[in-house]
Amino acid sequence: MTRLVRAEFRKLLSTRLWCWMLLAAAAWTAGYTALAITLDGRPGDIAPALSSPAGQHALFAIGAGGAGPLVAVLAVAGVAGEYRHRTAAATFLVTPRRGRVIAAKGITYALAGAGYALACVAVNLAVALPWLPARGIEVPPAGNGNLAVLAAIVVSTAIFGLAGAGLGAMLRGEVVTIGGLLFYLYVAEPLLSHVAALHGWTAYLPGVAADGLTQAVQAGVRMLPPWEAGVVFAAWSLVFATAGAAVTVRRDLTG
Amino acid sequence: MTAAAGRIVVSGLTKRFGRITAVDGLSFSAEPGSVTGFLGPNGAGKTTTLRMLAGLIAPDSGTATISGHEYSALTSPSRDAGVVLEAAGFHPGRSGRDHLRVYCTAGGYPLRRADEVLEITRLAAAGRRKVRGYSLGMRQRLALATALLGDPVALILDEPANGLDPEGTVWLRGLLRDYARSGRTVLYSSHALGEVEQLADHVVIVSNGRLVHHGTLADLTGGQGGLEERFLALTSRPAGSAGCAGSGGSGGSSEARS
Numbered sequence: 178m179t180r181l182v183r184a185e186f187r188k189l190l191s192t193r194l195w196c197w198m199l200l201a202a203a204a205w206t207a208g209y210t211a212l213a214i215t216l217d218g219r220p221g222d223i224a225p226a227l228s229s230p231a232g233q234h235a236l237f238a239i240g241a242g243g244a245g246p247l248v249a250v251l252a253v254a255g256v257a258g259e260y261r262h263r264t265a266a267a268t269f270l271v272t273p274r275r276g277r278v279i280a281a282k283g284i285t286y287a288l289a290g291a292g293y294a295l296a297c298v299a300v301n302l303a304v305a306l307p308w309l310p311a312r313g314i315e316v317p318p319a320g321n322g323n324l325a326v327l328a329a330i331v332v333s334t335a336i337f338g339l340a341g342a343g344l345g346a347m348l349r350g351e352v353v354t355i356g357g358l359l360f361y362l363y364v365a366e367p368l369l370s371h372v373a374a375l376h377g378w379t380a381y382l383p384g385v386a387a388d389g390l391t392q393a394v395q396a397g398v399r400m401l402p403p404w405e406a407g408v409v410f411a412a413w414s415l416v417f418a419t420a421g422a423a424v425t426v427r428r429d430l431t432g
Numbered sequence: 433m434t435a436a437a438g439r440i441v442v443s444g445l446t447k448r449f450g451r452i453t454a455v456d457g458l459s460f461s462a463e464p465g466s467v468t469g470f471l472g473p474n475g476a477g478k479t480t481t482l483r484m485l486a487g488l489i490a491p492d493s494g495t496a497t498i499s500g501h502e503y504s505a506l507t508s509p510s511r512d513a514g515v516v517l518e519a520a521g522f523h524p525g526r527s528g529r530d531h532l533r534v535y536c537t538a539g540g541y542p543l544r545r546a547d548e549v550l551e552i553t554r555l556a557a558a559g560r561r562k563v564r565g566y567s568l569g570m571r572q573r574l575a576l577a578t579a580l581l582g583d584p585v586a587l588i589l590d591e592p593a594n595g596l597d598p599e600g601t602v603w604l605r606g607l608l609r610d611y612a613r614s615g616r617t618v619l620y621s622s623h624a625l626g627e628v629e630q631l632a633d634h635v636v637i638v639s640n641g642r643l644v645h646h647g648t649l650a651d652l653t654g655g656q657g658g659l660e661e662r663f664l665a666l667t668s669r670p671a672g673s674a675g676c677a678g679s680g681g682s683g684g685s686s687e688a689r690s
Contacts, residue, residue, distance in 0.1 A: 184538035191530035192523055263521040266488055267578055270515050271538045273487045273504040430488035431449075432479070432518065 181272060181281035182288075189255055189289060198251045199293060205243035206297040210304040213239065214312065223396045227314050230321040231394055236305060237323055238393035240297035241330040245337040245387060246362050248293050250355050252286035252341025256421070257351035266430050279422040283342045290338030294331040329391045329403060333410065336390075340383065340414035346421025370398045386410035436500040438464040438512075438585035438617040440485065444494035447480055454480040456641035457494070462619040462634070464585070467612045469632030469649070470621040473667050477641035478621040479517070482590050485619075486515045498586055510539045514579030516589040519571035522563040528574045529559035535581055549577040554603070568595030576604075587611055589620035593627060605631050625660045635659075639667040 189195050213236050217227045225232035256279075259265040272278050302318060309316045317323065341358070348354040362384050370379040376399035379385055388395065389406025400406060440462040447455045455477040462468035472478050483489040485496040487503030495502060498513045506512045522531055532546035550556045553573040558566065566574065572595045579587060587608070593601050608618050608631060622628050628635065628649075635652055637645040644666045645652060652662055 180540055181538055184534050187530070187534045187537050188523075188526075191527070191534065192525040194525075258523070262523045263518070264523055265521075266486075266517055267521050267535060268538070269488060270486060271510050271535050273506070273509055427490075429490060430483065432483075 178277065178281060178284075181277060182284050185255075185281050185285035186289075189251075189285065194254055195251060195289070198247050199296060202243040202247045202293055202297050203300045205247070206240050206300045207304050209239045209242065210236065210301050211308075214305065214308050217312070217314075225394055227309065227312075227316070230323075231392075233316055233321055233323055234326045234392040235394040236316075237298075237301060237318075237326045238330065238388075238391040240294065240301040240327075241333050241387070241391040242393060243300075244290065244293040244297040244330070244334040246359065248286065248290040248334050249337040249341035249344070249358060249362075251289065252282070252338050253345040253354050253358060254351055255286060256282050256342050256345030257349050257354055258345075260349045261351045263432075269430065275425045276422045279342070279346050279418065279425050282346070283339045283418045286338030286342045287335040288338075290334040290336070291331050294334035297334075298327050298330055325403070326392055329407070332407060333387050333390045336407075336410050336414045337387065340417050343414060343417030343419070343421035346425045347417060370395075373397070380406075381409050383410055383413040386413065438499055438615075440468075440496075440498055440586055440588070440617055440619055441500075442481065442485065442494070442496045445481060445484060445491050445496055446493045447477075447484060447489060447491050454641055455484070455491075455638075458638065458641065458643055459494075460636045460643060460646045462586075462617050462636075464617045465612055465615050466633040467608055467618040467620070467631050468634040468636060469628040470619055470636050470638075471623075471625070471628065471663060472621075472638035476638045476667070478638060479590055480641075481638070482515075482588055482619075482621060483517065485588055486513070486517070488517075498588075508539075508582070510535070510582030511584055512582075513586045513588055514582065514584035516572075516575045516579045516587075516592050518590065519568055519575050519595060522566075522571065522574065524564035525562055527560050527562055528555055528566065528570075528577075531563065531574065532559075532577060532581065535578055539582055541581055545581055549580045552580060552607075553577040569597055569600055572596055573600070584616075586617040587619070589618070591621055591623065593622060593624055601627065625658075625663055629653075629659045637663065637666055 216222045224235060227233060227236055259268060268278060269275055344354055344358065366382055366384045369375055370382065370385050380389065380399045380401045385398065385400060386406045386409040389400035390403050390410055392403055401409060443459050445455050445458045458481060470478055480489060484491050485503065503509060529546055529550060532549060533543050536543050536546050550559045553576050555570060555573050555577060558570060572592065576592060593604055596604060612618050632649050635649050653659055
């Protein structure tokens, strides 16, 4: 399995996509961090104040917002892209046990996700830590439960990587899957999760569970406590990965 | 190596796609130390058969084995069989050398093996370029280079000469011939009958998913008429049936057409 994971990392690093996605994730994180600090305390800002622990959790969780969905996209591209570029045959010729290939991809993108998360956390802290004291806000990165948020970002982004690999294996159409994933995360799920009448179950949706894990506070959205949310999100991604592996093992590669 | 090393055996192989029977009870073998040409008109089921041999398509019934095992049961598949299916399986943004290094890692081969097969397939100069800029012939060579990574005891090739220039075709012929001479098995499909005549020891001809001839090239042509003439007689529809089966049986071949 180590061999297969190393081969998947070689695949990932031998094309440019990972680099562009990392830049996009870092830019997103830097931009939203700057925006959150700039808007803090202004009239009309509905986010919790940055002087409060909840506000700080939301601020530090921005790194997860940047890294998570983009790592999922990267993973979909890495797995479904094998069908688009028709490299799947070569991959399964070297490793006919396809379930192991999908497992290796899941591990690879989970690890890559952790790496993206660390980079985004670094960007987030690099923007926030020098800026906040200048605004008179003292933020202890290791206090107020902030360290738990930073750790949760790494876990959450890793889970996003596994989920993306599973979805890519399951659905195979690279562009459609990425389009559907982004539509779901940025349009469908936010619409549903803001409807109070649906709060009984929207907290269990994958993206809302991911936000619950990192305590990314969103006004008007019900979230589970971090531990529970993490378990729910991990369960979703394991379902996607298992379904992806099951479909892949049975699929005829006709050309 | 066991006695069966590299031997390819297809037995009662059948595959349906919806209502179409692509491969219909096909049986033949390809022996170590020889080149077997796998011929048939478009849509005869050649590619589907080769993909079933390579474990990429699951047969509805029958078996396809290499060295006595189905592909998925081979302990080190890329050492047992090198497979070239199409010249299209590359990420355009990855260099040829990186493509090979990926599969070196997955197959457990040292990375220098990538450079060795680039040399063998005469791609060394283009190895660090992205596949996006490769010609069809270069992609074909890269596909072959990927198949050679494990220095396999059997080669299974689907129209490997596609896109090769005349020099490349001659080079490929030499490579396959040397491979067979070293006691290994070569099974390759082709539409270039002149090429097959020069290279193949045995020919397997399929039509509509069924075997219509399996035997030595000499048996088939029998000294009268070229391979092309015999091929067309065996595979023309609907006549194929009666007329050809009768005359084709003379060469000690196994006729399967009813």
